[in-house]
Amino acid sequence: xxxxxxxxxxxxxxxxxxxxxxxxxxxxxxxxxxxxxxxxxxxxxxxxxxxxxxxxxxxxxxxxxxxxxxxxxxxxxxxxxxxxxxxxxxxxxxxxxxxxxxxxxxxxxxxxxxxxxxxxxxxxxxxxxxxxxxxxxxxxxxxxxxxxxxxxxxxxxxxxxxxxxxxxxxxxxxxxxxxxxxxxxxxxxxxxxxxxxxxxxxx
Ligand SMILES: [Fe+2]
Numbered sequence: 001x002x003x004x005x006x007x008x009x010x011x012x013x014x015x016x017x018x019x020x021x022x023x024x025x026x027x028x029x030x031x032x033x034x035x036x037x038x039x040x041x042x043x044x045x046x047x048x049x050x051x052x053x054x055x056x057x058x059x060x061x062x063x064x065x066x067x068x069x070x071x072x073x074x075x076x077x078x079x080x081x082x083x084x085x086x087x088x089x090x091x092x093x094x095x096x097x098x099x100x101x102x103x104x105x106x107x108x109x110x111x112x113x114x115x116x117x118x119x120x121x122x123x124x125x126x127x128x129x130x131x132x133x134x135x136x137x138x139x140x141x142x143x144x145x146x147x148x149x150x151x152x153x154x155x156x157x158x159x160x161x162x163x164x165x166x167x168x169x170x171x172x173x174x175x176x177x178x179x180x181x182x183x184x185x186x187x188x189x190x191x192x193x194x195x196x197x198x199x200x201x202x203x
Contacts, residue, residue, distance in 0.1 A: 027090040032139055035130055036083055037095050042126060043080035047073045049102040049119065053112055062109060062177070064185025071188055079152070086145055109180065110164075110172050117160040124153040163187070 026033070054069035087094045106112040127149045134143040166183055170176050 024091070026092055028087075028092055028139065028142065029137060032133060032137065032142060033087065033092045035133055036087055036092075036142075037097075039126060039130060040080050040083045040087075040094055041097050041099060042123060043076050043083065044096070045099050045102070046119065046123065047076035047080070048099070049073075050076060050116075052102040052104050053106070053116070056104060056106055056112065057109070060109075062181045064181040064183075064188060065109065068184045068188035079149070082148070086142075090141075108172065109177060110167050113160060113163055113167065117157070117164060120153065120156045120160055124157060127153050159187075 028036070050069045050073040054066045054073060057063075057066035057069060084094045103115075106115070127146065131143065131146050131150065134140075134146060163184060167180055170179050170183070172180060
């Protein structure tokens with residue numbers, strides 16, 4: 001059970017007198033702080049991954065995909081900042097760790113988008129783990145905070161599956177690649193496709 005316990009500390013001020021300080025319990029458990037920090041670093045990695053993929057697309061003259069993924073890299077940093085701010089609001093320290101470099105070679109545009117889809121499924125899995133932890137602790141404030149990420153991950157999976165579906169429909173050989181790039185460019189202009197069933201709250 002959490003409590004605020006008064007602690008007598010020796011003061012080092014001008015008078016050298018004694019004063020009573022209060023140890024303030026953090027609002028989150030150490031386990032929750034660790035997991036939220038892990039998620040912060042995963043969002044940064046996602047941003048690095050999409051920025052690297054954007055550069056690969058630009059290198060292959062796939063300008064629509066390059067623009068779309070560059071925007072998506074920025075979006076991942078906003079996901080990270082929401083988590084960072086939440087930790088700050090609860091009095092916890094955010095810890096940015098070193099991370100591995102993202103891959104910079106892809107066999108094809110389709111292989112690259114398949115990798116993105118698998119990555120977003122992994123992120124969804126990590127969000128679900130966080131929700132499970134918040135539910136079992138229980139930590140209802142964090143549970144409420146995480147609902148935005150649940151809806152956001154639904155949108156992300158829907159978006160990238162839609163792109164893969166378009167690739168299957170149009171094909172990626174010859175002119176197909178050109179048309180796919182144009183379709184993805186439209187997504188960059190409209191900031192993606194929104195699923196009807198769930199919409200995350202505005203930041
Ligand atoms: Fe994200």
